[in-house]
Amino acid sequence: MVRQSLAIFVLGIPIHVTSYHDVCDRIQTWAASKTSCYIVAANVHVVMTAYWQSNYRQILNHAALVTPDGMPLVWALRLLGAKRQTRVYGPDLMLACCDRAAQLSLPIYLYGGTEPILQKLAFNLKKLFPALKIAGSHAPPFRPLTPAEESADIERIHRSGASVVFVSLGCPKQERWMARQQGKLAAVMIGVGAAFSFHSGEISQAPRWLMKLGLEWLYRLCKEPRRLWRRYLINNPAFLALFGVQLIRHKLKRTSLS
Numbered sequence: 001m002v003r004q005s006l007a008i009f010v011l012g013i014p015i016h017v018t019s020y021h022d023v024c025d026r027i028q029t030w031a032a033s034k035t036s037c038y039i040v041a042a043n044v045h046v047v048m049t050a051y052w053q054s055n056y057r058q059i060l061n062h063a064a065l066v067t068p069d070g071m072p073l074v075w076a077l078r079l080l081g082a083k084r085q086t087r088v089y090g091p092d093l094m095l096a097c098c099d100r101a102a103q104l105s106l107p108i109y110l111y112g113g114t115e116p117i118l119q120k121l122a123f124n125l126k127k128l129f130p131a132l133k134i135a136g137s138h139a140p141p142f143r144p145l146t147p148a149e150e151s152a153d154i155e156r157i158h159r160s161g162a163s164v165v166f167v168s169l170g171c172p173k174q175e176r177w178m179a180r181q182q183g184k185l186a187a188v189m190i191g192v193g194a195a196f197s198f199h200s201g202e203i204s205q206a207p208r209w210l211m212k213l214g215l216e217w218l219y220r221l222c223k224e225p226r227r228l229w230r231r232y233l234i235n236n237p238a239f240l241a242l243f244g245v246q247l248i249r250h251k252l253k254r255t256s257l258s
Helices: 020-032 044-052 054-061 071-079 090-104 115-128 147-160 173-181 195-200 208-212 216-223 225-257
Strands: 007-010 013-016 037-042 065-068 108-112 134-138 164-168 188-191
Touching: 007 071, 013 044, 013 054, 013 071, 020 037, 020 065, 020 090, 020 188, 037 044, 037 054, 037 173, 044 054, 044 071, 044 225, 054 173, 065 071, 071 225, 090 108, 090 115, 090 164, 090 188, 090 195, 108 115, 108 147, 115 134, 115 195, 134 147, 164 173, 164 195, 173 188, 208 216, 216 225
Parallel strands: 013 065, 037 065, 037 188, 108 134, 108 164, 164 188
Antiparallel strands: 007 013
């Protein structure tokens, strides 16, 4: 039996107090028991989407784990009491899970991206983890899938025998997809966002020093301004304002109880 993971609510969204090792342990247990579940790597964009969309918030509420993918959420958890919380970043979590899967001979599946990205990604993952079993991969079309197409994709993953499915469709599409497959797919699904593009070499990652400062968003905005400007220039200020109010209430409540 997997122990319950502590969740702290940030703007009403549960973010779990966890680590790469803890997440990999849980995935190992769930994969061994063929548990159908999904994991969300949450950044500010995910939290704000859930804040504004109640149906998406329900998807996060039903996730097996919601990890603090972005540094603002790490800082939020620390300010709300999880003093030692560290980042559990989707692309790094994917590598940690692949390492564990290679050690345990757990087959993985890659779902998302494009065919050229998947080919480069599989090649790079096998270089990093020679023992890794990649059971299959598929790049679905970017348009909405028909019910028949989605069923065919699930059947394809099921036949592959994969225990862990990495999903790279972007927020909120990948979380909605994983939620629809819960109970249909006997595997652990992990939403990893841009990880396929990063690990295939298609898109460069921000320098680690920028990540530590919580400025990865600025690097990505400079790289893809037309696609990402709305996400960062609207969501980030809104998050700061709303979390500021939550933090003030949190501190006032602690003061009244002391």
